[in-house]
């Protein structure tokens with residue numbers, strides 16, 4: 474079996490979840506880097522591994538996997554010794570599954586905001602109505618997440634892959650949402666960032682350049 478571990482990756486994109494969990498497991502992957510919106514993402518190197526041409530895809534154990542939650546779950550199942558998954562019958566199994574899915578409910582709203590604020594090419598402009606609606610929906614998911622945090626981490630039983638799924642969202646959300654009212658989320662995010670593996674992954678990433686500004690307000694209606 475090949476022992477190559479290669480992550481198809483956009484720095485500070487959703488593949489960060491995988492880079493971080495790999496670091497939690499002491500694995501440093503080779504990185505195949507992409508930039509959103511470029512042709513390389515639609516070429517066979519990625520398209521043959523991830524059918525929508527999206528990151529992450531992970532080459533590991535002689536196979537390739539796409540979709541961040543599937544990758545994390547695979548890593549947990551094949552490396553059970555770390556205890557980062559929650560298996561059928563285990564305490565928190567249902568909350569764990571819910572959190573993996575919920576992370577993408579939230580991330581799809583962030584993606585809509587990214588599309589509006591970052592990726593429209595002039596003369597196209599962000600739609601104030603669409604941005605406002607998505608921002609409100611993002612706020613609702615953040616309030617929901619705040620109510621889900623059970624202690625130090627998301628699950629009462631401790632750190633899990635669900636924290637890496639949702640933790641990435643807490644990197645991205647503040648570019649669109651004033652986090653001041655979310656004291657519990659801010660404290661949770663600080664605990665996640667304090668983990669040595671998070672810091673190791675962040676060090677591999679370097680400073681984020683995905684967002685050009687610190688904050689993107691809802692545009693004024695014309």
Ligand SMILES: N[C@@H](CCC(=O)N[C@@H](CS)C(=O)NCC(=O)O)C(=O)O
Pocket residue numbers: 483486487488509510514526527528529539540541542577
């Ligand atoms: N549900 C997928 C979403 C993957 C995804 O959309 N990744 C974004 C980057 S964060 C991407 O590759 N976008 C490329 C594009 O929109 O063309 C996952 O969690 O892996």
